[in-house]
Amino acid sequence: MRIDVVTIFPGYLAPLRESLLGRAADAGLIEVALHDLRSWTHDVHQTVDDAPYGGGPGMVMRPQVWGEALDAVIASDSRPPRLVVPAPAGRSFTQATARAYATEQRLVFACGRYEGIDQRVVDHYSRQFPVDEVSIGDYVLVGGEAAVLVIVEAVARLLPGVLGNPRSAAEDSFSDGLLEGPAYTRPEVWRGQAVPEVLRSGNHGAIARWRRDRALERTAKRRPDLLAALPEDRLDAADQAF
Numbered sequence: 001m002r003i004d005v006v007t008i009f010p011g012y013l014a015p016l017r018e019s020l021l022g023r024a025a026d027a028g029l030i031e032v033a034l035h036d037l038r039s040w041t042h043d044v045h046q047t048v049d050d051a052p053y054g055g056g057p058g059m060v061m062r063p064q065v066w067g068e069a070l071d072a073v074i075a076s077d078s079r080p081p082r083l084v085v086p087a088p089a090g091r092s093f094t095q096a097t098a099r100a101y102a103t104e105q106r107l108v109f110a111c112g113r114y115e116g117i118d119q120r121v122v123d124h125y126s127r128q129f130p131v132d133e134v135s136i137g138d139y140v141l142v143g144g145e146a147a148v149l150v151i152v153e154a155v156a157r158l159l160p161g162v163l164g165n166p167r168s169a170a171e172d173s174f175s176d177g178l179l180e181g182p183a184y185t186r187p188e189v190w191r192g193q194a195v196p197e198v199l200r201s202g203n204h205g206a207i208a209r210w211r212r213d214r215a216l217e218r219t220a221k222r223r224p225d226l227l228a229a230l231p232e233d234r235l236d237a238a239d240q241a242f
């Protein structure tokens with residue numbers, strides 16, 4: 001997979017070359033290219049923003065600069081891109097989105113700031129490529145760069161060969177629509193707290209039931225919305241207690 005990121009702070013994305021993603025990049029599984037948006041400005045101040053039409057606070061990112069940048073970046077590789085614009089007003093980015101993005105040959109991220117990017121940029125490219133405005137949560141960041149780190153990590157870990165232990169990606173939280181329950185490891189007793197007996201019983205049926213009960217209990221308590229969204233056939237008779 002090829003990943004391009006267009007940003008006024010390329011240094012912010014340096015971590016994409018470290019650790020988990022570093023190994024994936026070394027193995028050629030992921031190719032990351034960073035592009036400084038200001039490279040496509042032509043004025044001495046390298047201006048990327050301007051006042052909003054209609055007035056109001058803040059600034060809007062200029063369409064001309066973004067157009068020249070995205071034309072150049074998209075043309076720099078033959079693989080057809082999906083454009084991803086992290087934004088508070090975007091559709092929710094979920095594990096399902098991550099799974100879908102993991103099947104893409106190429107993702108091009110546009111990192112916006114200020115009050116956003118002139119809408120005509122998204123409208124223009126939406127006529128040629130899939131363009132997603134995605135939100136990683138209901139809060140406002142200063143720019144899209146941190147969201148790109150989140151999205152790229154969630155996607156990259158799903159690529160075959162990126163994770164040391166592939167089983168965990170398939171069984172990770174949200175895969176069955178529920179939150180993960182509590183996890184334990186040695187010692188058996190720590191600061192007077194013992195590991196739940198069932199987990200040391202060797203009774204795998206009881207262990208599976210206990211784990212599902214804890215996952216249902218936690219999901220019902222912390223994320224009732226996820227429980228409500230579960231397809232009917234995903235809860236069996238024993239689950240009805242939640």
Ligand SMILES: COc1cccc(COC(=O)c2cn[nH]c2)c1
Nearest residue numbers: 087088112116135136141143144
């Ligand atoms: C595209 O225009 C803008 C404008 C302002 C900030 C940002 C960065 O994204 C977020 O703040 C965000 C993403 N998911 N949740 C919050 C983008």
